Amino acid sequence: MADNVGNTMGKDYHLDVAPRFDGFHVKGLSHCSWGMKNRLSRIFRPSSGNTVMLAFDHGYIMGSTSGLERLDIVIEPLLPFVDVLMATRGALRSCVSPSTDKPLCIRATHDASVLHEDMSVGGGAGLDMEDALRMNASALAVQTFIGAPGEGDSLELLCRAVDQGERYGIPVLGVVAVGKQLVRNARYFLLATRILAEHGAQMVKTYYCGDFEEIAAACPVPIVIAGGKKLPEDEALTMAYRAVREGARGVDMGRNIFRGTPAAGGGHEVPDREAYEAVLDSMAMAVGKVVHEGFTDREAYEAFLEIKNRS
Ligand code: R5P
Secondary structure, three states, X not given: OOOOOOOOOOOOOOOXXXXXXXXXXXXXXXXXXXXXXXXXXXXXXXXXXOEEEXXXXXXXXXXXXXOOOOHHHHOHHHHHHOOEEEEOHHHHHHHOOOOOOOOEEEEOEEOOOXXXXXXXXOOEEOOOHHHHHHOOOOEEEEEEXXXXXXXXXXXXXXXXXXXXXXXXXXXXXXXXXXXXXXXXOHHHHHHHHHHHHHOOXXXXXXXXXXXXXXXXXXXXXXXXXXXXXXXXXXXXXXXXXHHHHOOOXXXXXXXXXXXXXXXXXXXXXXXXXXXXXXXXXXXXXXXXXXXXXXXXXXHHHHHHHHHHHXX
């Protein structure tokens, strides 16, 4: 048995040595099946190795959260500017046209709603693999709660999703959820991201924090960062820029993209529908420039302002 020494940090992450890719552009996944690699190639652009996932799954635990009150209005204008749609099957079926060519990362678990004090317990499988296939899922997303009472059950769900995904060539995004009682620091994210990868998740979603380079280096599969609460656009772009520079392979971002309007808690004056869409689109575009085109945060923010003002 490994040492029971608590959560310690390692020391040597060999940050001067680039990760191995072995002929496939997605880190750590060169030995997957053809079908899984084909799906991963739809998620991570072969040209950059990175991805912009649009996360709009918040309603599965939060209900009609600010910025996502009307899925049918908010999501569609954003589609041209993102690579992947990360959502529940209910949101996808009802609000996204089946003619979309965007790959889908579908929530595969149900979890406790925001009405519960401890959201780590009470979750379970939320999607049958047959239905995922029927929806042409390119990936499944499973929430996990490392260090919380629901840790064991959520890892069980992750493992079963990975088993099913391996059978049908569908990768699993392991999502690091942070309970109220847990500290969001590098030590925690190092532990949680590595645990999810070691249990078979082909991709891991976590939050950006200090010492992110170590976290990305120690995770044998790609990490994408969640955006978290709405920030001013320049700060959100700086976070995305730093994350990618320090080893993230993209973002799975929601509120910092779709909460651009005053009604949704953003800071812009948006007089009409066209301007409303411009605000949404410009942030999605600017994030894409950081993730795929090597823009710095400053350059991306300038692009954001230019696109927003031009529209
Ligand atoms: C929240 O429950 C989901 O995991 C979201 O997909 C995740 O938090 C990313 O969205 P945001 O960028 O808004 O944090």
